[in-house]
Amino acid sequence: MDHLDRLEAQSVYILREAFNRIDKLAMLWSIGKDSNVMVWLARKAFFGHVPFPVLHVDTSYKIPEMIEFRDRMAAEWGLNLIVGQNRAALDAGMNHTRGRVTCCSALKTDGLKALLDTHGFTGVIAGIRRDEEGTRAKERVFSPRGQDNAWNVKDQPPEFWDQFKTEFPAGTSVRIHPLLHWTEVDIWRYIQREEIPVVSLYFANEHGQRYRSLGCAPCTLPITSRAATVAEIVTELEGSRTSERAGRAQDKESEDAFERLRAEGYM
Secondary structure, three states: OOHHHHHHHHHHHHHHHHHHHOOOEEEEOOOOHHHHHHHHHHHHHOOOOOOOOEEEEOOOOEOHHHHHHHHHHHHHHOOOEEEEOOHHHHHOOOOHHHOHHHHHHHHHHHHHHHHHHHHOOOEEEOOOOOOOOHHHHHOOOEEEEOHHHOOOOOOOOOOEOOEOOOOOOOOOEEEEOOOOOOOHHHHHHHHHHHOOOOOHHHOOOOOOEEOOOOOEHHHEOOEEOOOOOHHHHHHHHHOOOOOOOOOEHHHHOOOOHHHHHHHOOOO
């Protein structure tokens, strides 16, 4: 087995373990490269079928190409797609001008919590990676959440040699992270090998710009790049020292912005 085969096998094991151990399971789908790989792995793990709902928290500020891609691929892959919004916050005028962390908390964190509560999901699979951001490096593969889906980084189970704790007290919400051990370059090499569809925004346009990380339109900036194919993206990343989330405005609003969001239950 090569490196990608080992990554794939471990992620498939985690997905099957989650499906076997958790009563009511769902998967977050942000429409980004990582969550597309995650859906692809789930289809491999369960022989072409994703046996749990796929959740998208729609802030109403996503780039239009992302929504078009979501609807098209959900139909093509036969996904049970559930879309949720924090309608009350949107109706009250919530947007990034009120503070990007405040907006993320209301539209993403609170929107996700409401979606989980409405449908009674006790476990949710998310496509985060340790190399993406410092706070995510503190995560576990099976990560228990406290009351109101809050994350206590100081109260996480040890995980040695892929021995995961999958039994938790009644009422515990669990986040499952099957891509935690992948890197950004791993993701793109796997996309290249498997020919996984991704949003066209990841590829350089005629102005020499592309998105490296996708989020809401007001808070996500493209980077300067000539990488117009997956192979060119891999080559570019192999020589890059720029942070993957350098174009995400909410990360820059305060030093601990992302950690505060995650502690409250953010993706």
